[in-house]
Amino acid sequence: MTDSKGATPSGGQGDVDPDVRLLRRVSPQFMAPLADGGIRVSSGAFQNSSNSEGMSILLKDTLEAEERTAASTISAYPSFGLVSLTARFCFTEDQAVERVPEDNDPAHGEVIGEKSQGRRKRFAKAASWVVQPT
Amino acid sequence: MTDTGVMTPNLASVRGYRAEPYPRSSSSSAESVIRLKRPIPVRLRPTSAYDPEDISEPLWLRPVIERLKDIIVLPADWDSYGAHPARRENVEGALHALATVMSEESEIPWIVPLPSGGIQLEWHGDDSDIEIALDGAASSIGIDEEEIPHGIGRWPEALSEIRRRLAP
Numbered sequence: 001m002t003d004s005k006g007a008t009p010s011g012g013q014g015d016v017d018p019d020v021r022l023l024r025r026v027s028p029q030f031m032a033p034l035a036d037g038g039i040r041v042s043s044g045a046f047q048n049s050s051n052s053e054g055m056s057i058l059l060k061d062t063l064e065a066e067e068r069t070a071a072s073t074i075s076a077y078p079s080f081g082l083v084s085l086t087a088r089f090c091f092t093e094d095q096a097v098e099r100v101p102e103d104n105d106p107a108h109g110e111v112i113g114e115k116s117q118g119r120r121k122r123f124a125k126a127a128s129w130v131v132q133p134t
Numbered sequence: 135m136t137d138t139g140v141m142t143p144n145l146a147s148v149r150g151y152r153a154e155p156y157p158r159s160s161s162s163s164a165e166s167v168i169r170l171k172r173p174i175p176v177r178l179r180p181t182s183a184y185d186p187e188d189i190s191e192p193l194w195l196r197p198v199i200e201r202l203k204d205i206i207v208l209p210a211d212w213d214s215y216g217a218h219p220a221r222r223e224n225v226e227g228a229l230h231a232l233a234t235v236m237s238e239e240s241e242i243p244w245i246v247p248l249p250s251g252g253i254q255l256e257w258h259g260d261d262s263d264i265e266i267a268l269d270g271a272a273s274s275i276g277i278d279e280e281e282i283p284h285g286i287g288r289w290p291e292a293l294s295e296i297r298r299r300l301a302p
Contacts, residue, residue, distance in 0.1 A: 027213040029205075032244050042246045043265065044254050049215055056215050077214055117267050117274040118281040 016097040018088035021060040022111065023130060025074055026081040031133065041083060041127055043120035054110030059099060060084070062107035070130045073107075082131040085111075089126045093119055174233050194242045198232060201245045208247060217249035227268035228253040234293050235266075240300040262299055 030045040048055050058073055074080045087097045095113035102108045115123070174195060206220050228245070232255065243255040252269030265276040273284035275292045277299075282292045 025214055029247055044246045044248045047249045050218055117276045
């Protein structure tokens, strides 16, 4: 079953291919240095937006179609980083991925579904850095 | 004072360790000070002749308060996705939780704000993965792969388990 936007209500693929990478900005509040020089991302970075069932992301395939770089999406956010998840991972966590283009960002989308603490921890472990703050 | 020489005064009574007041539009500064019902343990060396050096706070207390001060002044939308400022009840909840799970030399937690206005305490090690999310009705504890929602009987047991794991 799909809704009017083509996405299934929970854990469905809709029109987003499992291999599509999903990008999320990460506030420096969610970062902690690791002993090996890396930076850990807190699971708190993957909480749904307030009063929403979803978490905002950018779809990399749309960015590429617009010839935009991933780094350009955080140029207005000093000290922020950018992490990536695959849509496939989100589907395995019983999430739906929807394309929700906005006037100022056609690549905007949402990862929709309940995100318990355990699930947020798995999101944090699955995320990989695309742009790591220096 | 207990017979082990540990005093348990209210945090607000420990000089220099009052949390900064929240930015609020209509309240007196006295009302804005965070006061704890659960005491923070302050060690008082058992001796018959005390001097100021005999009193010390837990090693984790000062950095925790400083980090919470940083968090409570974060403005709305601090995460660029519409995050709320930290809610007073969650800051208090974080201090209560720490008073329960921390011993004098426990490892200082990584403290992060949550977009909902919550506060999350984290300890990550090679063989232990602990998170306490203070977030109103959505509060929860994560110990390794287990998740314990607030409001169930397992919560106090989980805090005891965390205290045991954090003990040096």
